[in-house]
Amino acid sequence: MINRPEKAVGDNPTHNYHVSKVRVGSEHCVGFLKGRWSSLKGLRVAITNQKSLQYASFWIIACIHLHTFAMKHETVGSINSDKFYKDGKKYQRECRKRERRWRRARRRDVARNEEELDKGDDIALLEGKLKREELKEAMMVYLDQ
Known part of the structure; x- marks a missing residue:
């Protein structure tokens, strides 16, 4: 079935x-x-x-x-000549523009935040590599004894 x-x-x-x-x-x-x-x-x-x-x-x-x-x-007329309709369309356009500006600013902020996080990750990675080298060197000294 x-x-x-x-x-x-x-x-x-x-x-x-x-x-x-x-x-x-x-x-x-x-x-x-x-x-x-x-x-x-x-x-x-x-x-x-x-x-x-x-x-x-x-x-x-x-x-x-x-x-x-x-x-x-x-009065009956074309919807395109209606003031309320025109105002509504204008308001919609303004809202879309504001939203596009907000989205662009948000993307820029996210990109900046990502860069800062990446820098922090790079520093942590470098510190980790240095610590690994210290431990490796200490182990080699110990093994040579």
Whole structure:
């Protein structure tokens, strides 16, 4: 008997397809809301109890209501001319630039730290070789007696 993954058994492929489709739509919705409401980007709440869950939920619900209000009252046009969309794209570019700069600086720091560790390793290796030579010389003197 060949073991097949459960994802391919029975109705699972159909179920997984539809769940995936809903999840993608949900992710797009969240991304759109974050693009419009920058307070969601900074939503850093540790969900540790009912009160913190309620706080985060109300924050998100408020942004959804504001989004709905804005959608009803703004003029219909190209998404590329939408100020919120442009601001969101600009923010994304700035975040990517900051992250690239941070990664470059981090790589430089790691390289510097590695060099320092290598120097320490070289010194320890040299000290070990010197000690080995001392012991070898002492052993030879002892054997010659």
